[in-house]
Amino acid sequence: MSEKFQGYLYLSLAMILVGSTVIASKIIAAGLAPFTATAMRFAIAFPLFLLLKWITETPWPKLGRRDWLILIAQAGAGSVGYTTLLIAGLSLTSATDAGVVIGTLPIVSAAIAILLLGERPDRRMLAAIALAAAGVLTIVFKPGEGDAHSPLGTALIFGAVICEGLFILINKRVGAEISPLALSTLMAGLGLAVALVPALFEAPSAARIDKGAIVAVLYYALIPTVAGFVLWYAGSARVSGTEASVFTALAPVSAVLFAFLLLGEPVGTHQLLGIGCVLAAVLGLTVPQIRASRRTARAFQAGKA
Template sequence: MGSFGAMLLLAIMWGLSIPITKLGLETVPPLTLTAMRFLVAVPLLLVLSARQLRLPWQALPSIIALGVMGITFGNVAQSFGVQGTSASVGTIISATIPIFIVIFAAIRLKQHVASRHWVGLFAAFVGIALVAVGSGPGVDDLSETTVAGVAWMLVSAVAIAFYFIWSAELTVKFGLLAVTTWNSLAGLVAILPLAGWEMAHAPVQITTQAIWAIIYLGSMVSVAGLLLWLFILRAVPARVAASVQYLQPVFGVAAASVLFGDQLGLIFATGVALILGGLALAAVNKRSPPEVAVAHN
């Protein structure tokens, strides 16, 4: 598979993650869905990284904290956000992760942020507002967008972007597979008690649809997506590889429209254009260090 084909396939796989999460949330609540997703992903990662799991003890506190931040908090916030937004809105807002990567890279990695980057950030946030207003109701209650849902999606984007930047430093030192496996395990351990509490207080129905959603999120998004991402990073410059994140909303919105009947009007389309244009402008950089674009959780 060529690098372009790999990027296109990854954009489809990751772009479908929000609509697929939406399907899972129809019968499984957010905390439980996230836990089940990583109950699928972690064993697969342990098998794949079996010979690369050794880490110095001093690295474990940072990796565990990273897992709780990115895997537990980031993904739980995303699940609550998806529950409170239409699949189209959730997909577009999740595409703001690169914006926050730019901000955190400037703070943590001391990377320069030019004026065009800030213009891109502003345009994208205006686009978010238009998307939230302009997304019509879908065919069921789960497709309604709420202020809380948009807020949860933004919180998730911030947490995952911070996860990317922090993991960049750790993976350079200890290896991507080892860090990803251990922080995924730490995140799973942290969320299991919360999922247990949720299952005791909220209805959970494990349908065939939910099982397929969980398998897809765990295996295709969290594991296969990671392996494909590694292949892309070896084949093309990181600046080019990172552009795959801007293709995701195209496939996510198209899937949401088919699955949930989301009505995509002119205001919504204008918001999407602003977000994608803002993302592209914010990401423009003459020098794009590979450590910023490390992995997708």
């Protein structure tokens, strides 16, 4: 298995977990305030990252002032900004609507990769981004949506998308070499520090904290945060920022499917068509890598013979 294909696999799994955060955030929104829930998320995840780092004997990186500033900005935008805005938005709109808005993540991430990182995608990459965008637009412009939607909720979730796009790609501006586990640990620790102060001044969102919200925070901390961080950074280290942006299209796919399976929200023809376009975009990148890996393996075996 090639390094790049491994990266594609890790990115796919990470984005499926990101999609599940929509369901967790919908449950959290009913019983906890956004910054309080975010601080709890990282308070649970940070010690686990430290434990994993100690078990694996992963060293701390040597960081300069510029790298620290970038990491703090990344934690503030992605770790805290994404979570708080998503929870706040989901207190106003449905999980399906959130999944649709999160579908703009590939476009936002690609724009960040091209504008901020100066990357120049090839034709195959542009085709994959276009196909993923087509899937997103198919979902966004589905007809027959006469029910009221919250413009503020939509705006908050789109803000979360921008934060996630920055979180995904801005780490490539860090000059020092940082292992995925060390970087994940730093993101959790810095995220806790950034979220803790506003959480202390935040009014409770409910008179009685819902047990389901606590369980959802535990899930969010253990699975999408711990497992998702490690998977994403391990994957993004093996591919370009533009390639990574395509795999963010899997987040809305998993969000819509989870909303249907776990919350019972309806999924129509347009959502299914959009999901098909997104999967085709991802396969358009991964299948050539699988074939290349097989050709390399056959050539290696032939050389040994």
